[in-house]
Amino acid sequence: MAKKITIDPITRIEGHLKIDVEVENGKVKDAWSSGTMARGFEAMLTGKDPRDAPFVTSRFCGVCYSVHQLASARALDAAFGAKVPWGGNLIRNLVMGAEYIYDHTIHFYQLSALDYIDIMAVANYTGKDKNLLDVKDKIVSLVKANDTYPLTPRYEPDEFSVKDPDIVISAVSHYIKALTMHANARNMGAIWGGRTPHYQNIVVGGVTSYPDLNQWARFRTMLDEQKKFVEEVYIPDVLAFGTGPLWPLAKMGVGGGHYNYLSYGDFPKDPERKELVFPAGVIIGLDPANIKVNPVDTKKITESVKYAWYKEKKPAHPYNGEQVFDLDKKGAYSFIKAPRYDGKAMEVGPLARMIVAKNPDVIGLIQKGAKPGAVARHAARAIETKLIVDACYNWLDQLLTEMTKPGFKIHDTEHWDPPESGIGAGFHEAPRGALGHWVKVKNKKIDNYQCVVPSTWNASPRCEGGVRGQYEESLIGVPVPDTDNPINVVRVIRSFDPCLACAIHIIDPENNEIKKFMIE
Amino acid sequence: MSEIPSASQTDSKGGETISPKKIVILGVGNLLLSDEGFGVHVANELMKLDLPQGVSVVEGGTEGFKLLNIITDADRLIVIDAVKGGGDPGSIYRFDINEVQSCPSGFKTSVHQIGILEVISLSGLIGKTPHTTVVGVEPKSLKMGMELSPEIKAKIPRIIELIFAELRNDGTDSLIVGI
Numbered sequence: 001m002a003k004k005i006t007i008d009p010i011t012r013i014e015g016h017l018k019i020d021v022e023v024e025n026g027k028v029k030d031a032w033s034s035g036t037m038a039r040g041f042e043a044m045l046t047g048k049d050p051r052d053a054p055f056v057t058s059r060f061c062g063v064c065y066s067v068h069q070l071a072s073a074r075a076l077d078a079a080f081g082a083k084v085p086w087g088g089n090l091i092r093n094l095v096m097g098a099e100y101i102y103d104h105t106i107h108f109y110q111l112s113a114l115d116y117i118d119i120m121a122v123a124n125y126t127g128k129d130k131n132l133l134d135v136k137d138k139i140v141s142l143v144k145a146n147d148t149y150p151l152t153p154r155y156e157p158d159e160f161s162v163k164d165p166d167i168v169i170s171a172v173s174h175y176i177k178a179l180t181m182h183a184n185a186r187n188m189g190a191i192w193g194g195r196t197p198h199y200q201n202i203v204v205g206g207v208t209s210y211p212d213l214n215q216w217a218r219f220r221t222m223l224d225e226q227k228k229f230v231e232e233v234y235i236p237d238v239l240a241f242g243t244g245p246l247w248p249l250a251k252m253g254v255g256g257g258h259y260n261y262l263s264y265g266d267f268p269k270d271p272e273r274k275e276l277v278f279p280a281g282v283i284i285g286l287d288p289a290n291i292k293v294n295p296v297d298t299k300k301i302t303e304s305v306k307y308a309w310y311k312e313k314k315p316a317h318p319y320n321g322e323q324v325f326d327l328d329k330k331g332a333y334s335f336i337k338a339p340r341y342d343g344k345a346m347e348v349g350p351l352a353r354m355i356v357a358k359n360p361d362v363i364g365l366i367q368k369g370a371k372p373g374a375v376a377r378h379a380a381r382a383i384e385t386k387l388i389v390d391a392c393y394n395w396l397d398q399l400l401t402e403m404t405k406p407g408f409k410i411h412d413t414e415h416w417d418p419p420e421s422g423i424g425a426g427f428h429e430a431p432r433g434a435l436g437h438w439v440k441v442k443n444k445k446i447d448n449y450q451c452v453v454p455s456t457w458n459a460s461p462r463c464e465g466g467v468r469g470q471y472e473e474s475l476i477g478v479p480v481p482d483t484d485n486p487i488n489v490v491r492v493i494r495s496f497d498p499c500l501a502c503a504i505h506i507i508d509p510e511n512n513e514i515k516k517f518m519i520e
Numbered sequence: 521m522s523e524i525p526s527a528s529q530t531d532s533k534g535g536e537t538i539s540p541k542k543i544v545i546l547g548v549g550n551l552l553l554s555d556e557g558f559g560v561h562v563a564n565e566l567m568k569l570d571l572p573q574g575v576s577v578v579e580g581g582t583e584g585f586k587l588l589n590i591i592t593d594a595d596r597l598i599v600i601d602a603v604k605g606g607g608d609p610g611s612i613y614r615f616d617i618n619e620v621q622s623c624p625s626g627f628k629t630s631v632h633q634i635g636i637l638e639v640i641s642l643s644g645l646i647g648k649t650p651h652t653t654v655v656g657v658e659p660k661s662l663k664m665g666m667e668l669s670p671e672i673k674a675k676i677p678r679i680i681e682l683i684f685a686e687l688r689n690d691g692t693d694s695l696i697v698g699i
């Protein structure tokens with residue numbers, strides 16, 4: 001008999017996601033992914049000055065604001081005919097570089113690691129290391145004070161969980177170290193972005209403020225510190241876990257899905273865009289022995305609303321998308337639309353990028369027997385963080401050269417005013433994956449605006465023909481020996497780094513206690 | 521002023537920061553969901569005022585984790601937000617973080633899985649947790665839109681008064697000018 005389990009909400013992700021799975025004979029037989037919060041902010045942009053779009057879209061989400069700002073500015077660059085000078089591109093890249101370092105390390109330590117370690121094992125640490133004993137005291141005192149919210153809730157550790165107190169306490173000490181690194185990475189972004197959160201410097205045509213040597217030097221010093229953490233802590237941790245205690249999960253390839261991958265390509269290494277840090281490409285039905293990468297044709301992107309709470313409409317290209325809700329629609333179960341490439345459900349994000357790039361480290365792991373899935377996703381994320389760190393040094397060197405050239409430019413000021421009419425698409429490989437913004441300008445105002453965000457690709461519901469989205473497909477066959485403890489399900493989902501409709505920030509306590517603090 | 525505070529930074533005149541106590545007023549919320557953006561609107565108003573030395577205003581948007589750098593750098597934190605406490609729209613709440621953590625069934629922000637209050641408690645793991653007070657208002661509308669409801673907007677001057685009262689209690693009153 002199949003048993004249905006609902007996990008709502010999936011915790012330690014950004015946003016609100018519900019997963020239903022049907023379990024039969026200890027394995028997931030079917031799955032449904034539901035985004036349970038309405039989005040549709042795009043409608044607000046209609047009629048606005050297009051130059052507002054990067055700032056408004058940066059407010060869509062509290063987590064991935066800068067990525068929207070960049071994709072939006074790029075869509076406007078295309079619609080306005082603006083050509084961003086190389087200096088402007090370098091600064092845009094450096095802002096996003098800091099963003100990557102921040103996002104990927106936080107995902108591993110703060111959001112995911114707790115799926116793989118039994119944190120309570122720190123109490124059994126018997127070593128003498130003073131720093132680790134300090135960590136033990138901190139965690140034990142939090143547990144005693146019943147104040148472990150960010151570390152919990154959690155499912156019960158299973159046979160794959162790491163319980164060795166020495167390994168666990170070292171991981172927890174890195175968890176704490178990572179918090180300091182995150183705080184520093186925020187400040188790195190702000191060096192160019194002017195402030196944090198919600199950077200102010202990325203606009204149509206380039207960036208708003210010239211860099212100075214002091215900023216340059218500060219960024220570089222802070223980058224040195226991040227590089228050390230990425231190379232000496234983050235990557236070794238991910239590889240030690242992935243090829244050690246988690247190797248059985250890696251070999252099983254839990255969380256594989258459709259094996260279709262999409263990367264728009266991003267981060268030019270040179271002004272002519274001859275080489276990208278993340279190459280563009282599409283893979284349909286990966287064959288690890290013979291990886292076939294096709295070029296991306298964005299005309300093949302459509303969004304289906306067949307199973308989403310939107311007015312019935314044939315799958316449409318994002319230029320022609322709309323958001324008219326239909327909450328009574330039969331069969332609908334999500335506020336997320338279903339983007340498809342040539343009718344296929346795709347995976348986007350670090351694993352997709354690294355496989356499309358045929359990255360030797362990731363391909364090496366696959367050749368050793370790790371199937372593309374949850375564990376490989378963590379590895380790909382760590383490996384690409386290093387690629388970004390290295391690229392940041394390269395961009396800094398180039399920026400220094402540009403800064404000393406006469407007539408150094410960061411903005412195409414000729415194209416600041418909106419055109420009478422125009423259309424443009426802006427693409428960005430955000431930390432979570434392929435992000436696209438599409439804009440139509442009419443009478444110098446926004447006529448239509450659509451975004452297809454990474455988690456829309458990954459977390460989409462079924463489309464015409466009942467084709468499951470990538471989360472859904474990746475859950476099929478995942479072992480759930482105990483239906484009260486579906487830890488493998490959340491491991492798979494969290495490996496994608498979900499971010500959904502992070503729209504609301506209100507303080508909303510679970511009880512009415514707060515009312516007693518009403519003062520007037 | 522809205523620049524991020526940083527321990528290693530000197531002030532704009534290039535000298536050491538004189539005030540030993542860093543007070544951060546942090547307005548949070550989503551600007552696109554009408555009254556949800558209350559804290560952002562208050563922060564923007566505060567930025568127009570002259571504030572005592574050592575007091576900075578940060579408009580935090582919908583951030584949670586990404587405010588860690590700001591939170592760990594503050595000695596005293598005043599958070600301005602929309603609060604769903606069950607009162608009538610426009611009701612004003614004021615509480616210290618440690619008062620709500622003792623609530624029997626816990627306290628957490630609803631939608632952001634790791635929200636600002638959790639980040640404040642996480643900050644204790646890497647250093648200090650600032651003394652934190654939340655001043656908030658019960659929202660009326662959370663519909664899409666960049667404007668506050670008129671009756672919620674009307675509460676801004678009162679909220680600013682209450683923030684200044686907090687600052688006075690912190691002993692910075694003699695420095696307050698410009699309101």
